Amino acid sequence: MSYSFNVPVRDNVKLKSVTDLIRKDGKLQSYWKCANVMAIERMGYTDHGPTHVKIVANMALKLLRMLVEHGVKPSVVSDYGLKNEDAEVIVVLASVFHDLGMVVMRSEHQLYSALLATEFLNRFLPAVYSDEEQAIIGSETLHAIVTHEDPYRPLTVEAGIVGVADALDMEAGRARIPFRAGKVDIHSVSALSIEKVEVLEGGRKPITIKITMSNSAGVFQIDELLKPRIEKSGLQQFFHVTAEITGERERRIIEKFEL
Incomplete structure (x- = not known):
């Protein structure tokens, strides 16, 4: 191995x-x-x-x-x-x-x-x-x-x-394994919405984290997972996070969701 x-x-x-x-x-x-x-x-x-x-x-x-x-x-x-x-x-x-x-x-x-x-x-x-x-x-x-x-x-x-x-390890490909296995929840759906994560120099603060999403469900990943990590890191003054949805229409990830 x-x-x-x-x-x-x-x-x-x-x-x-x-x-x-x-x-x-x-x-x-x-x-x-x-x-x-x-x-x-x-x-x-x-x-x-x-x-x-x-x-x-x-x-x-x-x-x-x-x-x-x-x-x-x-x-x-x-x-x-x-x-x-x-x-x-x-x-x-x-x-x-x-x-x-x-x-x-x-x-x-x-x-x-x-x-x-x-x-x-x-x-x-x-x-x-x-x-x-x-x-x-x-x-x-x-x-x-x-x-x-x-x-x-x-x-x-x-x-x-x-x-x-x-x-920051949150790009779409990282969520495909549980999603294909049938795990459909806010975690898997929101993770599939994150197309790209870029860490760039400069902007409002020294480091800009630019996140590209195909669907607004990706906001969950940012607000519930990334934001708390940045806030508790003691380094929040150095990070600026931006998120954009690509295209004019959001891409559909699932056809139907039922409880």
């Missing part, structure tokens, strides 16, 4: 070392498969496995770099005197591990994710960091994992970023 995991490491040697270890770890990849068995096959949810993980990791890394360019200092830098490259390692690791707990159950999965992530952190971090740095990077990663989901609130820049990145 082998899944492709790639993020743009640029000149971050630490991040490259960590991502190399992620790609080679068969047990981690097996957990991703198990997470999808639970999420998709047993619960009728969207993908919580390797594709989702890669999307979230890339989005989190992009958001972090954009915010740093606009003068935001990562918490691991301001609180511990480490570097921006260490913050990049944290958001990628937290993204990689944030849904591992789905192998146990959906409820409180973020707590199980943190528990399962500890084994991999203990295996990955010694190749890159000193004992003291391992403790810092590990604790910051675990915080980001646990707080990506309610009711826990992120207290670091990195954790806030991971929560927002997770919510």
Whole structure:
């Protein structure tokens, strides 16, 4: 079993070392498969496995770099005197591990994710960091994992970023699995309405999230899922969200809905 995991490491040697270890770890990849068995096959949810993980990791890394360019200092830098490259390692690791707990159950999965992530952190971090740095990077990663989901609130820049990145994995293709399996509810219908999600520089605020919808049902995804993540991230002052419906007429997703 082998899944492709790639993020743009640029000149971050630490991040490259960590991502190399992620790609080679068969047990981690097996957990991703198990997470999808639970999420998709047993619960009728969207993908919580390797594709989702890669999307979230890339989005989190992009958001972090954009915010740093606009003068935001990562918490691991301001609180511990480490570097921006260490913050990049944290958001990628937290993204990689944030849904591992789905192998146990959906409820409180973020707590199980943190528990399962500890084994991999203990295996990955010694190749890159000193004992003291391992403790810092590990604790910051675990915080980001646990707080990506309610009711826990992120207290670091990195954790806030991971929560927002997770919510941005909402394009239509991501909802087709449960929809085709017969799960017709506001979650699946609204998710199918989201055609494209773009993260752009500038506008009213440093980062503009531009969402293109085929149907106004997509507002549910924005208002009920994305908006709360941004509000609790502690970074809401940096995000501007816009949503547009394409075409003159809305595309019909379902023919009829009955209770």
